[in-house]
Amino acid sequence: MKRTTVLALAATGGLLLWRRARSTDDPGILGPQAVRDLYDRLGPVYDAAAAWTHRIGTGDFYGRAVRALDLQPGETAVDLGCGTGPNLPHLVEAVGPTGRVVAVDLSPGMLAQARQRVERHGWANVELVEADVRDFSFPETLHGVVGLFALEMVPEHDAVIARAVRALVPGRRIAVGGLRRPERWPEWAVRLGELVNRPFGVSRAYEDVQPWRAVEAHADTVSYEEDVLGAVYLAVGQAPDPECPRVP
Numbered sequence: 001m002k003r004t005t006v007l008a009l010a011a012t013g014g015l016l017l018w019r020r021a022r023s024t025d026d027p028g029i030l031g032p033q034a035v036r037d038l039y040d041r042l043g044p045v046y047d048a049a050a051a052w053t054h055r056i057g058t059g060d061f062y063g064r065a066v067r068a069l070d071l072q073p074g075e076t077a078v079d080l081g082c083g084t085g086p087n088l089p090h091l092v093e094a095v096g097p098t099g100r101v102v103a104v105d106l107s108p109g110m111l112a113q114a115r116q117r118v119e120r121h122g123w124a125n126v127e128l129v130e131a132d133v134r135d136f137s138f139p140e141t142l143h144g145v146v147g148l149f150a151l152e153m154v155p156e157h158d159a160v161i162a163r164a165v166r167a168l169v170p171g172r173r174i175a176v177g178g179l180r181r182p183e184r185w186p187e188w189a190v191r192l193g194e195l196v197n198r199p200f201g202v203s204r205a206y207e208d209v210q211p212w213r214a215v216e217a218h219a220d221t222v223s224y225e226e227d228v229l230g231a232v233y234l235a236v237g238q239a240p241d242p243e244c245p246r247v248p
């Protein structure tokens, strides 16, 4: 096919997607039942559907987030909104066979995929918990928390992150990352990105959701970075020592 034909087809496709993005109703912030229903449906196809995000630059995002926790063999880590478990290989490797990984999600459909992953690898130290992160009780001794592409969907993420930080052994880390509104993108590209991610529940209603602010508010921030020209963020914070109150 000629280069000009390919360009014309790509431009037409982009225009159609853009027009559809403008005309489709915004589903708004999803409640827990809607999130569960959506992700139960997505479970069997989620990994294949999300694979393209790795190709556009998020690459080793999961590995990077887990490495930032600096977990040691024998320690305990929690994965909030674990989905099908892309964090699990990194978490299991970090805490080793004597450590413990607790992975939480409210969608049985996503957890079923995570369970297959756990069984395939024979990981005996991974607990999959079906729960809403808003009600989840953190383990008593906790050395690391990760939550990727999930806490944006939880309107009460500030309270969840505050509890997670309080549950951590002082000095240990939480890594929160996901999609954010890319301020450097032109408006049409933002809308297109939103449309492409709509099958995952993304919509304009989530534009102002900024879980990294909760990491900054409740933890001592260790690092904040952006990927994909500002469309993806990763914030890592450290649990403060209650003996040494933080200076606001």
Ligand SMILES: C[S@@+](CC[C@H](N)C(=O)[O-])C[C@H]1O[C@@H](n2cnc3c(N)ncnc32)[C@H](O)[C@@H]1O
Residues within 6 Å of the ligand: 032, 035, 036, 039, 050, 080, 081, 082, 083, 084, 085, 086, 104, 105, 106, 107, 110, 131, 132, 133, 134, 147, 148, 149, 150, 151, 153, 154, 200
């Ligand atoms: C986009 S997926 C991301 C899954 C995984 N962390 C990843 O990066 O592939 C979002 C996940 O968050 C889960 N989730 C959303 N709200 C939740 C809540 N309130 N409690 C527990 N899980 C939640 C969904 O069920 C879904 O599995």
